[in-house]
Amino acid sequence: xxxxxxxxxxxxxxxxxxxxxxxxxxxxxxxxxxxxxxxxxxxxxxxxxxxxxxxxxxxxxxxxxxxxxxxxxxxxxxxxxxxxxxxxxxxxxxxxxxxxxxxxxxx
Numbered sequence: 001x002x003x004x005x006x007x008x009x010x011x012x013x014x015x016x017x018x019x020x021x022x023x024x025x026x027x028x029x030x031x032x033x034x035x036x037x038x039x040x041x042x043x044x045x046x047x048x049x050x051x052x053x054x055x056x057x058x059x060x061x062x063x064x065x066x067x068x069x070x071x072x073x074x075x076x077x078x079x080x081x082x083x084x085x086x087x088x089x090x091x092x093x094x095x096x097x098x099x100x101x102x103x104x105x106x107x
Contacts, residue, residue, distance in 0.1 A: 003079050007070040015065050018073050023048035026099060028072040028080040028091070042091040044080055047073065050097035077101040 006015040019027065025047040045053050065071050074080050077099060084091040093099045 002074065003083060004073045005070065006065045006073065008067045009065060011065050015071055015073070019047045019053070022073065022075055025073055025075040026077045026080055026101070027053060028074075028083070029053075030070050030072060032068050032070065042084060042089055043094050044077060044091060044099055044101055045094040046097040046099045050094060052094055052096045 004018055006012075006018070019025075027045045027047050027050075029043045029045060029052075031042055043052075047053075072080055072083060081091065081101065093101050
């Protein structure tokens with residue numbers, strides 16, 4: 001499987017189209033801004049039926065994809081988990097849409 005990367009505001013339309021075409025896929029919301037902080041967690045969401053993605057905080061409502069919060073998308077959650085493991089970055093499943101992913105390595 002492949003990872004689709006949506007890394008800035010110019011990719012908003014393509015990101016929305018990917019989610020629509022891949023309702024059973026996954027979206028990894030990367031937190032670039034606070035990457036080194038212990039409270040920084042990158043979150044894996046379901047591509048559809050996730051209130052966090054469908055109704056983001058007001059500050060980002062018109063900007064679902066930004067340089068500070070790029071989105072990595074895949075139809076296989078393992079791809080996204082392995083991306084985090086390769087970079088030694090923390091991640092967790094979204095507490096709202098609760099994607100069924102493991103929080104252990106896949107390698």
